[in-house]
Amino acid sequence: MSWLILIIAGFLEAGWLVGIQKSESFTHIPYVLLAIISMTLSLVLFAIAIKDIPITHAYLVWLAVGASSIAIINHYFFQQSLSIAQLFCLIIIALGVIGLKIAS
Template identity: 30%
Template sequence: MEWLFLMISGLGEVGGVTSMKLSDGFRRWKGTVGSIVFGFISFFFLSQAIKEIPVSTAYGIWTGIGSIGSVLLGMVFFKESRDWRKLIFVGLIIVGVIGLKLVGGE
């Protein structure tokens, strides 16, 4: 169950960062509220995950999910660069997240 909590937490992180972008520096209330709600979801579920998963593993995976999701959403919805080098580095983050799951989970 803790791995599900960690996944939800990572997705909450992506939602929080995306909402922050949409808030336009916290000047738009919908994006601001989204940032707060997703931020709470992210930290709440991260706190649940680290009850069982080592904090170093959980935090590394959490930031990896947030980074990967933010880069991909930025490319799709915010017209950010789709440079092939960026995609290679995202791939390396994915390899790192998988590696942390394999060696540091228990």
């Protein structure tokens, strides 16, 4: 269950990055609120997850899920390019996360 909580925390990390990006220097309050809520939930879930997962593994997974999520979100919703090489690297990151879970 801790791994699922950690992955959700990683997705929420992407949520606060989108909120900050769309807030346009904190001038659009709904996006500022999205950023604050996502950031808070992400950190709370991360704190819950590290009770059962070593912090080094948890931090790597949290960061990997967040970074991968934001890359995919930016590609599909904000028309930022995602090359084949970048997609390949995202797959490697996903395999690394799966490998950490299997090895734990």
